[in-house]
Each structure stands twice: as structure tokens, then as C-alpha cells.
Amino acid sequence: xxxxxxxxxxxxxxxxxxxxxxxxxxxxxxxxxxxxxxxxxxxxxxxxxxxxxxxxxxxxxxxxxxxxxxxxxxxxxxxxxxxxxxxxxxxxxxxxxxxxxxxxxxxxxxxxxxxxxxxxxxxxxxxxxxxxxxxxxxxxxxxxxxxxxxxxxxxxxxxxxxxxxxxxxxxxxxxxxxxxxxxxxxxxxxxxxxxxxxxxxxxxxxxxxxxxxxxxxxxxxxxxxxxxxxxxxxxxxxxxxxxxxx
Amino acid sequence: xxxxxxxxxxxxxxxxxxxxxxxxxxxxxxxxxxxxxxxxxxxxxxxxxxxxxxxxxxxxxxxxxxxxxxxxxxxxxxxxxxxxxxxxxxxxxxxxxxxxxxxxxxxxxxxxxxxxxxxxxxxxxxxxxxxxxxxxxxxxxxxxxxxxxxxxxxxxxxxxxxxxxxxxxxxxxxxxxxxxxxxxxxxxxxxxxxxxxxxxxxxxxxxxxxxxxxxxxxxxxxxxxxxxxxxxxxxxxxxxxxxxxxxxxxxxxxxxxxxxxxxxxxxxxxxxxxxxxxxxxxxxxxxxxxxxxxxxxxxxxxxxxxxxxxxxxxxxxxxxxxxxxxxxxxxxxxxxxxxxxxxxxxxxxxxxx
Numbered sequence: 001x002x003x004x005x006x007x008x009x010x011x012x013x014x015x016x017x018x019x020x021x022x023x024x025x026x027x028x029x030x031x032x033x034x035x036x037x038x039x040x041x042x043x044x045x046x047x048x049x050x051x052x053x054x055x056x057x058x059x060x061x062x063x064x065x066x067x068x069x070x071x072x073x074x075x076x077x078x079x080x081x082x083x084x085x086x087x088x089x090x091x092x093x094x095x096x097x098x099x100x101x102x103x104x105x106x107x108x109x110x111x112x113x114x115x116x117x118x119x120x121x122x123x124x125x126x127x128x129x130x131x132x133x134x135x136x137x138x139x140x141x142x143x144x145x146x147x148x149x150x151x152x153x154x155x156x157x158x159x160x161x162x163x164x165x166x167x168x169x170x171x172x173x174x175x176x177x178x179x180x181x182x183x184x185x186x187x188x189x190x191x192x193x194x195x196x197x198x199x200x201x202x203x204x205x206x207x208x209x210x211x212x213x214x215x216x217x218x219x220x221x222x223x224x225x226x227x228x229x230x231x232x233x234x235x236x237x238x239x240x241x242x243x244x245x246x
Numbered sequence: 247x248x249x250x251x252x253x254x255x256x257x258x259x260x261x262x263x264x265x266x267x268x269x270x271x272x273x274x275x276x277x278x279x280x281x282x283x284x285x286x287x288x289x290x291x292x293x294x295x296x297x298x299x300x301x302x303x304x305x306x307x308x309x310x311x312x313x314x315x316x317x318x319x320x321x322x323x324x325x326x327x328x329x330x331x332x333x334x335x336x337x338x339x340x341x342x343x344x345x346x347x348x349x350x351x352x353x354x355x356x357x358x359x360x361x362x363x364x365x366x367x368x369x370x371x372x373x374x375x376x377x378x379x380x381x382x383x384x385x386x387x388x389x390x391x392x393x394x395x396x397x398x399x400x401x402x403x404x405x406x407x408x409x410x411x412x413x414x415x416x417x418x419x420x421x422x423x424x425x426x427x428x429x430x431x432x433x434x435x436x437x438x439x440x441x442x443x444x445x446x447x448x449x450x451x452x453x454x455x456x457x458x459x460x461x462x463x464x465x466x467x468x469x470x471x472x473x474x475x476x477x478x479x480x481x482x483x484x485x486x487x488x489x490x491x492x493x494x495x496x497x498x499x500x501x502x503x504x505x506x507x508x509x510x511x512x513x514x515x516x517x518x519x520x521x522x523x524x525x526x527x528x529x530x531x532x533x534x535x536x537x538x539x540x541x542x543x544x545x546x547x548x549x550x551x552x553x554x555x556x557x558x559x560x561x562x563x564x565x566x567x568x569x570x571x572x573x574x575x576x577x578x579x580x581x582x583x584x585x586x587x588x589x590x591x592x593x594x595x596x597x598x599x
């Protein structure tokens with residue numbers, strides 16, 4: 001396993017895709033380099049692209065080889081990398097995700113508490129204390145792969161996965177935490193739920209959390225949960241997203 | 247025009263060129279499995295190449311026509327018939343109220359597209375009409391068609407009855423019978439496999455597994471050996487046609503409904519023609535894998551585009567042929583068109599006498 005941010009690999013991925021890889025492991029600096037290259041490629045106008053797909057450690061650049069040749073895409077990526085990406089970097093955004101912990105929304109919070117040997121209140125405190133980072137979106141539409149959870153509350157998956165988990169459920173699986181964007185089966189330990197809709201096909205962009213965002217879980221009570229749920233339903237809710245200089 | 251679904255067939259979904267631009271949100275591209283067939287079908291009926299069509303799989307649906315219009319079934323030979331009379335693939339045909347479209351049995355290939363001027367009219371979701379059934383996105387209520395559904399077609403699409411009977415010549419149509427070799431453009435995690443493993447992949451015969459669908463095509467055959475580091479990687483992008491080899495050592499070609507990202511080693515990506523050939527292969531088909539070059543893959547794309555352009559030209563000249571040869575189907579109406587012969591354009595006006 002290694003990291004090669006300064007000497008990324010250019011991988012052939014068929015005639016219509018180029019993958020620029022900065023590491024073969026999960027690494028925050030490599031992920032930042034991915035986001036910065038994405039930002040550059042999406043904003044330049046010299047080498048037309050179809051879309052960019054950022055992942056943990058690489059950026060897939062899709063293009064139409066009958067419109068632009070691969071060499072031109074590679075040249076643009078090299079230019080981006082030469083232009084000191086840390087200066088011309090992607091904006092650094094943090095989104096707040098209100099979560100009502102425990103109770104009917106977080107039926108497994110007791111499992112997590114007993115596994116960590118702490119109280120449920122302490123689980124909430126530790127889960128919401130640290131800002132997590134969204135490395136990529138994948139698996140199912142709108143699913144954010146989050147890293148950076150306090151490892152003291154890491155808990156193995158349920159032995160028997162649930163057949164339906166409601167969209168918005170916040171869970172823990174091993175050292176990972178995540179939010180189910182849509183109703184789906186799964187085996188994560190559910191500790192709470194957010195009233196926000198993480199994936200809305202009719203919206204552009206359809207996802208609330210974008211790859212590269214930092215995510216802050218904000219504990220809310222049941223009343224506040226219901227109030228936000230109403231605002232979301234009527235379209236009045238504005239997600240709390242802050243932008244910071246790097 | 248509308249299609250009322252009498253029988254839905256095995257798997258009939260609305261598809262276009264796919265939902266590009268949302269993979270970073272985790273939304274799979276989906277779209278037609280045989281993209282060139284959809285493009286040619288659309289060219290035959292005068293659509294833009296990305297108009298939505300009904301993708302028919304192996305056992306076709308039975309549809310009752312309401313209203314009137316033009317249809318063509320492009321792609322596999324699945325026994326396309328109108329009112330029980332065999333029409334076959336690639337032939338444009340005028341249809342009218344009460345006509346019944348049906349499919350007798352698969353003869354060659356397994357997927358095709360029912361195209362109609364203006365395309366299939368379902369709401370755009372994230373810029374596409376493609377159906378992604380796993381997340382119930384797009385198409386007709388996010389699912390395959392069921393008996394009783396009524397599918398709107400045509401929209402405000404222009405159509406000319408003069409297109410009736412038009413069929414491009416075989417030379418520019420895909421040939422679904424010849425392929426047994428699938429070409430892989432090496433790349434991605436090819437270095438995750440042992441030399442012996444790659445030798446196995448490129449020298450053995452594989453069989454298309456019955457566990458194949460729009461998401462991916464599995465192959466049965468000799469196992470491909472990974473190096474010590476194994477088959478799992480930190481998730482990265484899965485391009486269309488990527489050949490993924492998980493720990494079990496058997497290749498899986500990732501197709502239209504593939505997930506955007508995945509955590510298995512990929513040995514490379516199939517060329518456009520090989521993706522098309524695979525989309526038309528039935529389970530049990532026998533294939534061999536071969537190495538492709540980048541030039542070959544781009545040439546295949548260019549040739550597919552040239553075929554679509556050729557169909558458009560032939561269509562234009564078919565429509566502008568003298569009306570007497572069109573027989574009783576052409577109404578006696580004034581018409582105007584422009585024809586180009588050896589670089590010179592002529593405006594032609596027909597009038598009733």
C-alpha cells in the first residue's frame with residue numbers, strides 16, 4: 001500500500017476514460033488531491049469532458065474520444081498537477097447533518113454503548129464531536145463514504161441484517177459511519193436518523209453531501225427533528241453548509 | 247401514438263444513451279445495453295441518437311397501437327411482427343390504431359429497441375429517460391413494463407409515412423452472429439494478476455453464465471490467479487465494459503447498470519464492439535478474450551458513428567424518392583425537399599396535378 005500524490009499514476013480505463021490515481025490506500029491527502037484535480041478538470045474549458053468521478057484515491061475522467069483525444073485530457077491533468085493544486089484548490093465545505101439519536105430512530109444505540117462500555121449519551125457525544133470527511137459517493141445513489149469517526153465507538157455489523165432500513169438512518173459498521181440515503185436493506189448498527197433527504201432525483205445536484213465535504217453530525221431532539229422534517233417536506237429547509245479557506 | 251401493454255415480455259424497459267453526469271452522486275449510468283443498435287434505430291426513424299426507446303429482452307412484449315405513427319425494431323432478431331405478420335428487425339413501418347406489435351421468438355441476439363419518431367415519452371430524470379430499476383429511477387415509473395401500462399410515444403416528433411419499408415443495407419448493420427472473441431483494452435489493475443493468471447484469461451475459453459443481467463455479465467471457465475495482494479482494492483471507478491475479477495477468479499464484464507464504483511480488481515475494459523457483442527449474447531455462448539489496442543477501440547467507435555451517419559443519408563434519399571414507388575401509402579400532398587448530387591443542391595417541389 002502506498003501514496004504517490006506527487007507522482008500520480010495515469011491508468012488506461014478503456015478508450016473513453018482516464019483514471020488518475022494518487023494512492024492505493026485510503027488517505028486524506030490523496031483524497032484532497034482527487035478533489036482538487038476534479039475541481040480543475042470541471043472548470044477548465046480546453047479539454048471537454050463528459051464527467052468526473054472522484055473516489056477515495058483516484059479521479060476517473062470520462063470523455064468522448066471522438067471529440068477530444070486522450071493526449072489532450074492527459075495534458076490538461078498534467079497542467080493541473082504542475083499548477084500546485086494546493087493553491088488552486090477545490091472549495092472546502094462543511095455540511096451540518098441534524099440527527100435525532102436513540103429511541104425508535106436509533107434502535108441499536110444500546111449495542112454500540114455496551115460494545116464501547118460507555119453510556120448512550122456518551123455515544124452521541126463522541127459520534128457528533130468529530131467532523132467526518134466524505135471521501136466519495138457510491139454503492140447506492142447518494143451513499144456517502146465517511147471517514148474519521150471516533151474509533152472508540154466502532155462496532156461490528158449486526159449478525160442479522162435488516163431487510164428494510166429507512167432512508168436517513170445513521171449507522172455504524174466497524175470503524176465507518178454512514179447515512180442510508182434511501183430505503184434499503186443493510187446490517188449497520190442504527191444509532192439515529194436525520195430528517196434531511198440525502199438523495200432527491202428531481203434536484204440538481206441530487207445529493208446533499210458531495211464528495212470532498214466535511215460532515216458534522218448535530219444532535220437534535222425529537223421536536224426539532226419533526227420541525228426540520230416539515231421544512232424539508234415543504235421545501236423550506238436550507239441545508240447548513242459553511243465554506244472555509246484552506 | 248401510444249402503446250398499450252398486453253404482455254410485458256421478459257424485461258422491457260425505457261432506455262436512452264444513459265444518465266451521464268451523475269456518477270459522482272453514485273447514480274449508475276444505465277442506458278441501452280446495445281448502444282449502436284439504439285443509435286441506428288433512432289437514425290432510421292429520424293430521431294436524434296439519444297431519443298428513448300423500449301429495450302426488449304429475449305422474449306418481446308405484445309403491444310397494442312393507439313393512434314398512428316412509425317416504428318422500427320432495431321437490434322437482435324426477435325421475430326418482430328405486426329398483426330402476426332413477420333416484419334423483422336431494422337425495417338421501418340407505418341402502424342395505425344388497433345395494430346398489434348409482437349415478437350415470435352429470438353433468432354439471433356437477445357436485445358433490441360422499439361424506436362419511434364419523437365421517442366418514448368416519459369419524464370426526464372437527471373437528464374435521461376433511462377430506467378435504473380434497482381433504485382427505481384427514470385423510465386416508466388422506475389420499473390420494467392407490466393401488462394396494462396400505457397406508454398406514450400412520439401411526443402411532437404415529426405414523422406413521414408414515406409419512411410415505410412425503409413431498411414438500411416446489411417453492410418452497415420451490426421452482425422450479431424460472428425463474434426466469439428471479446429477484446430479487452432488492458433489497464434486499471436492489470437498488474438494485480440500473475441503472469442500465469444493473465445495467460446489463463448487470454449488463452450482459455452469462457453462461457454457466458456446464466457447469472458448475467460443488465461448490470462454485468464459473468465463468465466464461467468478457468469480461474470484467473472491474482473498476485474499475493476489479492477482481489478480487493480480500495481473502491482474506485484467502474485467504467486462501462488470493465489472486466490472485474492473478484493477473489494473467485496472468474497471475470498465479470500460490467501455493463502449498463504453497473505455500480506459507479508467498486509472494490510474488485512479490474513483487468514481492463516472491453517472495446518465498444520465487444521460490449522455490443524456481449525449485450526447480444528445468450529447464456530452458454532462461448533467466448534475467448536483477446537488484447538485490444540487503444541487505436542482499435544477508437545476506430546470501432548468511429549465506425550459505429552459512420553454507420554449512423556450513413557443510415558441518415560440513406561433515409562433522406564429513401565424519403566425523397568419519387569412518390570410513385572411508394573405506392574398507395576403516400577397521400578397526394580405537395581412536398582418539398584432538397585437533394586444533393588455530387589456536391590450540388592437542388593430544391594425539388596412536388597405538386598398534385
